[in-house]
Amino acid sequence: MDGVGKTFWPTITSYGMIPAAEKDAKEEGRASDAAAKETAASRVTDANKKLDKQLVYIQPRGQNFSDWHNFAVNMGYDEAPRGAITFTFDQAGTWRVKDFAVVCMTPQSLREQVPRLLQTQLKQVDLHKNPISFATGKITGEIASPGEQILTFNLPYAEGWKLKIDGKNTDLFHVNVMFMGALLQEGAHQIELTYMTPGLYPGMLISIFALVLMILCRCLRMRTGAKDQRCAKNSGTF
Structure with missing residues (x-):
């Protein structure tokens, strides 16, 4: 933050x-x-x-x-x-x-700002870990901002992440070169960060369609083969 x-x-x-x-x-x-x-x-x-x-x-x-x-x-x-x-x-x-810039910050100003920033951080954090793999694709929490600020996540920026603030979709952008952040308005907010592998659902649908098509082709081949055998048997006894 x-x-x-x-x-x-x-x-x-x-x-x-x-x-x-x-x-x-x-x-x-x-x-x-x-x-x-x-x-x-x-x-x-x-x-x-x-x-x-x-x-x-x-x-x-x-x-x-x-x-x-x-x-x-x-x-x-x-x-x-x-x-x-x-x-x-x-x-x-x-x-x-x-875009060259030199920024100077004295240790005294750091000592003054760090406690202030620590007061504005994500609380009641729930990682929603999977009980078996301990992996997570969802992070929720609460935060209270004294004014317009940038909420930063210690997570590398990736297209699969989606952010909702108070249930509304919010744009994510790069901060600190490689991490994710979002603009946060004044007040108390509910944060929900979710991850979904890009193209996962379309890939699943394509895989299911291909599997069904393969099963239909297999059934059609088996039916055609059985019919050919009956025809050959009937022609041999004629």
Whole structure:
């Protein structure tokens, strides 16, 4: 649960780093080094030499390409001001950096906000576990929100999840890069989160139809075979 507005959320969770299209090889006489390799990396450092992290971007031609363009970097904590943050690319080429944001939060503000956020969390949680497999496809609970907030679930975003707030279908969206969240209005609410494998019901109907068709074909073949045997027997005794 977090009090950050929905429109501001993406700017504090990630920034995009997308390599520009390589220049025409005929014009340049050769393909750029950045596009010739499967991966491209950048190193993030600061002026105080306390930060040194690497971001790896897998090119579309790479074997493990996942179309992942957004990255978040934890800059850590430093009492002294940081004069600059430097990005160093390991390959020559042209890069575009967009939606870049730096968010600073002091430990004091964290200590003040954490207790407030803990007061607004899902209560009376029921996982509805299967008594045999202990698996669950449904989560219910209650929550009281002091204002418009974002309800976050510590569950990876997936198309099969459906959310109902007070019995009404509510849209889910990505939060914290890979998890699920929904917009929550002020007041007390009943939460119901359910999961259904996409295409499960159509797949079951197709399987049942195929089974019935197979049984009908088998019965028809058996009936036709018995009829042929009777005909052969009658023709032999004539």
